[in-house]
Amino acid sequence: MIQTKYLPCLLLAAGRGGRMRPLTDHVPKPLLTINHKSLLAWHLEALSKSGINHVVINHAWLGSKIESALGSGEQFGLKIAYSPEETALETAGGIAIALSILQPHDYFLVINGDVFSPNLPIEKILITASTLEKSVNQLLAHLFMVPNPIQYPEGDFYLQDGLIHPDDPGGAERLTFSGIGIYHKDLFQDLTVGLPAKLAPLLREAMKLNKVSGEKYLGPWHDVGTPQRLLELNAVYE
Template sequence: MNKNQSIPCFLLAAGRGERMRPLTDSLPKPLLTIQNKSLLAWHLEALAQSGIQEAVINHAWLGEKIEESLKDGRQFGLKIQYSPEGSALETAGGIRKALPLLLPEDYFLVINGDVFSPNLPVQALLDVVSKLRNQPSKLLAYLLMVPNPVQHPNGDFYLKDGLVSDHPSEGAEKLTFSGIGIYHKDLFRELEIGVPAKLAPLLRKAMAQNKVSGEKYTGPWHDVGTPQRLQELNAAYE
């Protein structure tokens, strides 16, 4: 991987995982395991295989257990830094707080710690970065969209001709945001460090300016939302 492709990576692991209780009463959700490997470990292995060398992970609920489990990342061939949050800052707030650790030149990769995507297309996403850098006008986000799962039948955003929108249009397909995306640091420019902030309003504002692109991903992807779903995934990937 050349330097042009190498971008910082951020894993979101600060959520409380309410729907996963009682499993998450004593364990942070991203440390739940599929085939004896934590959700975070699946992500970290995929990052390392794509030549990425550094990752930042945020945490809040039982965050010390995440640090105990993953340590400095050497076991994955990575260097891991942590961005602890006293109380969870929501997605955009967590990203804003971690930016001084990520130090992105422009774009960086963000992955939800509680999704399971065993063939995570990290290399393909890194290839996207050089295309984003060559766009005539600066795009602020690139979202990996997936077919709507059973538990989220109405989807999130519309995809048409590589652009993601909040509004329907002829020929646009409504899909679900996978929790995996590439962002430009400027998307978070107006946020204050340490203040909770949601990601969706920032994305909608950028979409209104045609500054969000994306693709439909049809590889394996699962939102590990409930104990039953975790059980099903363990059985399916045996």
């Protein structure tokens, strides 16, 4: 199995969280709580239990509050570093600028800071990363896909025979990207560090080359996109 210390993890926490206003006017979205625990804390505890100890968190909107709340990561048994952005650089832009801090050998884990996925099987993700590392056909990404939620019925990409496609290759299942993925650093090699860049175009180009694998994840997963959804989750996980 891949040594956990060599699979760094980036938690994405730079978004403004506009749909969550007014809650996010004074609190960054990833610090909103479910059962008195912030969304970021749920992720950090899961990572710590799995043995991953190198975590980077990017931030922009109210980023100082994230650093104040989480500190060095000692409370979680982790080493947390931060990748501040003066203005949010979009997902791929944020990843590109954080790579110098992550310093992955090849693959690294990325998790959206504003999704809620209790019992996320990090140990299984580590096994997947190890398999990717040993593969002759070096893939650029492995995405965890989920059934389309009611608020997003159209989904994102198609999954068939372990590969993800931007368009239906014929009879494939269209699913939603969970915001959880394993990436190879080469996926971002052509980006200009410090400039905004979206992730989806990079993934689509890699998919056309059959360089993106994936799997369907059926465990608990929620996009915490509205104050009402946050309220409902707190009722379930009280």
